[in-house]
Amino acid sequence: MMSNDRKTLLTAVAVSSLLAAGVGAFAGKALLAPKVAPAAEAGEDHAGEKPHVTITPERIAADGITLMTLSGGGLDAAVSAQATVVATPHGAATLAARADGAIVRINKRLGDPVSAGEVVAVIESRDAAAISAERSAAAAKVVAARQALARERKLFDARITARQDLEAAQAAAAIAEAELGRATSASAAAGVSGNGRTLAVTSPISGHITASTATLGAYVTAGSELFRVADPDSIEIQAALPVSDAQRVKPGNPAVVETANGSVPAIVRSVTPGLDAESRSATAVLAVTGPSQMLTPGQALRARITPRNAATGASDRFAVPDEAVQSVNGADVVFVRTKAGFEPRPVRVGRRGGGQVEIISGVRAGDQIASKGAFLLKAELGKGEAGH
Template sequence: MNIMENRNYLLAAVAAGAIIMGGGGILLGRSMAVQPVASPAAAPAETEEEGHVEGQILMDAARVKGAGIMTETVQAGGLGSEILAQAIVAATPDGEAILTARADGAITRIHRRLGDAVGAGEAVAVIESRDAAAIASERSSATARLVLARSAYAREKKLFDARITAKQDLEAAAAALAEAEAEARRSQSAAAAAKLSGDGRTLAVTSLISGRITKSDARLGAYVTAGTELFRVSDPRRIQVEASVPAVDTRRIQPGDTAMIELPGGETVSAVVRSATPSLDPESKTATIVLVPGSIAGLTPGQGLRARIKPRGGATSGPIALPDEAVQSVEGRDVVFVKTAKGFQAVPVVTGNRGGGRIEIVDGVKPGTVIATRGAFMLKAELGKGEAEH
């Protein structure tokens, strides 16, 4: 009986231990199933990784400007549709004035020097001349004769009205008055054209336009003859670009065609063809194409540069041409950097022929796309750093 009780007690104890161990296992399993809470520092990194776009470079406008990155709008037409020409910035016909001596004389005063600003009608120098005295004398004589002729006409008119003198006397007085008035106008015009001073001793050299003095050959005390060039004034706002184009290409260009002017720093300025000279230069055998720039920023008279003219009859589909520096090699692929709202996006392209610092793009971008040209290598470096971080 004792043996049976001990056996039953042992079995009950083993069963109770199993139940306790089972419950503990359940509790232990539940505690191991709870996941640890992610640290706050890990969340932004995970979000950035999810929002990253391959080939994207985030860059605002201020950073783009500070890095010196230039952009250009892609236009249709390959290398064959562009006419490359050497050009020079020149003043328009009304943008430059040559100031000459109006009469023989000695330069007694110089009011402006090389580089100074001058306004239209402003005196730049003064010449003391014997011709000034002659012009002043003629003006005085003409004025005196005019006063006398008016007096004589008034007297004859009064006598004629009183029926004392004949009509022919009045007509003669009227003719004399008309002649005196014409002579007075002529002498006044001569004095004004010569810029005669009030005392009648000196002549002023005045500027015809507003601008800056770009050339000065006047020397104080120097004796000059009439017609001698003393100063040259240019208005930097009135400029045009003159491109030298071979005769074979001149026939393709028409007024209204578009062009791009390449500045030394890598920037470009859009322009429009205004006209073409009807003959060739005897030395260079080229025609001059006059371009009107859309902006004068960065253009200085006398500056040499290159122009790319796009005739309207050229190709409007097929390859497009870009500057060599716009195409970069990334991981063995040719890419260009397209301007986006947030910065730039690297876009693979298929390239074609090269020449004259330009490269054809066969596929990858379309006309109207804005891409980075100057400074594209900096975007390549930024892209490399960004991809390494991700």
């Protein structure tokens, strides 16, 4: 039979073993438990940032993003039409040969600037020699007629000759003067040079050479086109209007011309009273009232004209292309131009039709938005949100 002291010792050893096992298990769990990161290290908080697409002007031009400035007028107010940039009547000129001859000198090439009155080419011509000879002969006749008139005047003053002789000398001198004037004008119109052998082809306006068919040494006939000159600053816009819209558009109506690099303000100068036989449309001529650096003769674009009576009461509504309105997170937005790029701004849209959509609220007149290429900005916005 075991003694009491021995039983007490065995009980103490068992209790110590159990306590040691419990402490070891707790320490193992503590070491294996995951560490909780501080709240500051969980990541940056972008919840308070305003959505924005940062993009440079060079990138805007390279991506073909078109800008337009909002002006008052709903879907019914704006008249959208295809248009073309053309030179004004005094902004383009055709340089032609004024007589038969061979081209002996070409001073300007395609694209070169030209000043009004500058010699572009020189033609050697037999007609020039004939015109020069007529001018010389007329000048000689004038000298002879003046001398004869001076003698007759002296004789008449001395009462040697009759008055009719003096009057005949005066008439002959007048005829000689008129013949000299005609020959001189013909020489100037033909551009005969001082040597009497060549004709100068000069430009009547300042601008740039836009076309050239002249070849050195080539023989040309009178009336042959040699060069075309255009002044890039003397341009106008011709917009084709359907008959239904032509009746609404009047001279003085404001307009906006949309280009790949932005919009240019303009004003309606005139509207043709009849329709073109081929296109069955009227032509509205727009005068550019803003910077014209973005416009080039021959360029095709779109014009938006706002009739004054239609714009009344609709100054808080704007007609924009369908592409200008994009859906972001289930909301309709337009991308408004900022200093650093574009800001997606929620808008409320109304009716749609004819490739246009009416914005009822969310933007103001004068805001500049992206029309063509707005989907590219939507894609850039999605990339930015994914990065956050």
